[in-house]
Amino acid sequence: LSPLGLTILAFPSNQFGKQEPGQKHEILPALKYVRPGNGFVPNFMLFEKGDVNGQNEQPVFAFLKSACPPVGDSFGSVPGRLFWDPLKLNDIKWNFEKFLVGPDGKPVMRWHPTAQVSQVRAFLTNYLRNLSQRKQ
Numbered sequence: 001l002s003p004l005g006l007t008i009l010a011f012p013s014n015q016f017g018k019q020e021p022g023q024k025h026e027i028l029p030a031l032k033y034v035r036p037g038n039g040f041v042p043n044f045m046l047f048e049k050g051d052v053n054g055q056n057e058q059p060v061f062a063f064l065k066s067a068c069p070p071v072g073d074s075f076g077s078v079p080g081r082l083f084w085d086p087l088k089l090n091d092i093k094w095n096f097e098k099f100l101v102g103p104d105g106k107p108v109m110r111w112h113p114t115a116q117v118s119q120v121r122a123f124l125t126n127y128l129r130n131l132s133q134r135k136q
């Protein structure tokens with residue numbers, strides 16, 4: 001999607017059900033051969049594994065969360081599967097929560113982990129169209 005000026009950044013975390021237990025050199029091979037497998041190579045920027053919530057959260061997540069309202073008022077029913085402390089209302093709820101940051105560095109939108117791809121795509125399409133119209 002880079003022709004449209006969109007860059008996707010992905011941040012692996014092991015804080016949700018310990019679903020990313022691999023060492024940093026294991027994450028790309030796991031994507032390629034295990035899940036999703038079939039030779040999958042990300043066409044987005046994949047960062048090192050790190051915390052997105054709690055005392056050791058990465059500064060980028062402290063920033064994003066402070067700039068956007070929470071995506072819900074509950075973590076759902078996930079007993080024993082949230083690996084950070086303290087829990088906060090505005091925390092990332094689970095893997096695949098998404099943020100959109102504008103070209104000016106300001107967060108624009110935040111999506112719940114279960115947001116439909118079609119819903120995210122529709123928003124992005126309108127957003128990018130609006131941006132390109134503003135430039136002309």
Ligand SMILES: *[C@@H]1O[C@H](CO)[C@@H](O)[C@H](O)[C@H]1NC(C)=O
Binds near residue numbers: 123126127130
């Ligand atoms: C795009 O622009 C229209 C008209 O100003 C506005 O109503 C809409 O919310 C914008 N959509 C996005 C995703 O920015």
